[in-house]
Each structure stands twice: as structure tokens, then as C-alpha cells.
Amino acid sequence: xxxxxxxxxxxxxxxxxxxxxxxxxxxxxxxxxxxxxxxxxxxxxxxxxxxxxxxxxxxxxxxxxxxxxxxxxxxxxxxxxxxxxxxxxxxxxxxxxxxxxxxxxxxxxxxxxxxxxxxxxxxxxxxxxxxxxxxxxxxxxxxxxxxxxxxxxxxxxxxxxxxxxxxxxxxxxxxxxxxxxxxxxxxxxxxxxxxxxxxxxxxxxxxxxxxxxxxxxxxxxxxxxxxxxxxxxx
Numbered sequence: 001x002x003x004x005x006x007x008x009x010x011x012x013x014x015x016x017x018x019x020x021x022x023x024x025x026x027x028x029x030x031x032x033x034x035x036x037x038x039x040x041x042x043x044x045x046x047x048x049x050x051x052x053x054x055x056x057x058x059x060x061x062x063x064x065x066x067x068x069x070x071x072x073x074x075x076x077x078x079x080x081x082x083x084x085x086x087x088x089x090x091x092x093x094x095x096x097x098x099x100x101x102x103x104x105x106x107x108x109x110x111x112x113x114x115x116x117x118x119x120x121x122x123x124x125x126x127x128x129x130x131x132x133x134x135x136x137x138x139x140x141x142x143x144x145x146x147x148x149x150x151x152x153x154x155x156x157x158x159x160x161x162x163x164x165x166x167x168x169x170x171x172x173x174x175x176x177x178x179x180x181x182x183x184x185x186x187x188x189x190x191x192x193x194x195x196x197x198x199x200x201x202x203x204x205x206x207x208x209x210x211x212x213x214x215x216x217x218x219x220x221x222x223x224x225x226x227x228x229x230x231x232x233x234x
Contacts, residue, residue: 001107001137005084010076011044013037015067024086046150048081048111049137050121050130066115075115082110101136109133138182 005021008014014037022028030038043057047065054062069075085107101107101123110122121130159170172181 001085001087003083004086004106006041006045006048007080007082007084008041008044009081010067010079011047011081012040012065012067012079014040014044015070015073015076042150044081045083048083048109050111050133062113062119063115063117066113078112078114080110080112082108084108107136109136135182 002024003022004024005019008018008020009016020030020041030041032038039058043065047057051057054060054064057065059065066079067073067076087101087104087107104124108122108124110125112120112122121128121133123132123136162170
């Protein structure tokens with residue numbers, strides 16, 4: 001998938017709807033004077049991909065990303081960022097065939113935040129979980145807000161000083177195997193949960209079996225009592 005377009009409504013300095021189209025060939029550059037909102041475009045991209053830290057978006061709390069108003073415009077009641085991806089199903093690997101969005105030529109990912117803090121994620125205008133968005137983008141190079149495809153000021157130095165484990169994560173993401181590592185992790189977690197559930201079932205079965213044996217003994221004693229009582233009555 002390739003990011004083609006981004007729409008921003010009520011996010012930070014974008015009080016009015018703004019639409020940015022990215023070139024399909026070469027490089028798209030965004031230029032302008034200081035304070036015109038260039039960094040807010042990157043913040044909008046990170047936020048739409050699931051950024052959970054207000055500090056990473058240069059704010060104190062997440063509601064700070066909602067347009068605060070100006071002399072000529074009222075404060076926004078919500079903010080929304082939509083990312084439009086060009087999707088070519090025929091070029092996707094076999095692992096994409098179980099996705100319900102595999103036949104769409106364009107996929108729209110949206111994040112919306114109301115002024116009261118209510119957060120919502122959507123894929124093609126259908127509500128979804130953040131994990132679904134991350135799974136969908138794992139092979140796109142934009143697997144989340146911490147993706148190495150988003151390089152900010154100071155990031156190059158951090159990459160150079162990264163530990164071997166961190167460099168390995170960069171290589172895994174660039175090679176496209178991070179998706180399978182995540183699937184392995186999730187499968188391992190489900191297997192561990194299933195194993196724990198099986199152990200609990202075995203404990204319950206052992207307890208029920210013990211109770212059954214006790215009840216069986218009591219039933220045999222009661223039967224013997226009734227038989228003896230019947231003989232005495234005769």
C-alpha cells in the first residue's frame with residue numbers, strides 16, 4: 001500500500017478542512033515559514049496511526065490536538081485525520097487474502113477525537129480497533145506511530161546510537177518480517193492462555209471426580225440403609 005492523500009479537520013492549527021495529496025513518483029516536499037503548521041502535518045500522520053502519547057505530539061493531554069480556536073474561528077468540537085492508501089490486491093502476498101479489505105483499491109484509515117475525549121478509529125468509515133489498523137499496515141512501512149518510516153528532528157542521532165536489539169527491530173521492519181513476528185507473538189500468547197485454561201479445567205475435573213466418588217459412596221450407603229430398613233419392616 002502507498003499513502004496517496006491525507007485529510008485533516010480540526011487538528012491543532014488546522015481549524016478548517018485541509019487536504020494534502022502526495023506524489024506517486026519522486027518526493028513530495030512541504031515548505032513554509034516557521035509556525036505555519038508543517039510539523040503539525042507530521043503530528044497528524046503519527047496521531048492517525050495510533051500515537052497514544054500527548055507528549056510525543058507536543059501537548060500536555062490528548063485533547064490538546066483539537067483546534068483551540070482563534071480570533072476569527074471558534075474552537076473545534078472534534079478533530080479528525082484520514083489517511084488514504086492506494087491498494088493493489090493483485091500485488092499483495094498470500095497473507096493478505098484473509099483480510100476483508102483485500103479487494104479495495106483504496107483504503108481510508110480515520111481517527112476521530114471529540115472535545116470530551118471520546119476516541120474512535122475507522123477503516124473505510126467502519127468502526128474498528130487500533131490493532132486492526134496496525135495489522136493492516138504491517139507490510140506498508142507505516143505499521144504505527146513509532147514506525148521508522150517517520151523520521152523527525154533528532155531521530156537520525158537516535159538511530160546511530162541505537163542498541164543492537166533496536167537496530168534488529170529496524171531491520172525486521174524494513175525486511176517485512178515484523179508482521180510474522182507479531183503473529184508468532186500473538187499465537188504464543190493464545191497458546192499460553194489455552195494451556196492455562198486446560199490446567200484449570202483439569203483441576204476442576206479432578207475436583208468434580210473426587211466429589212462424584214464421595215457422592216457415589218454416600219449413595220451406596222443410603223441404598224444399603226434402605227435395603228436394611230426394608231428387611232426390618234418385613
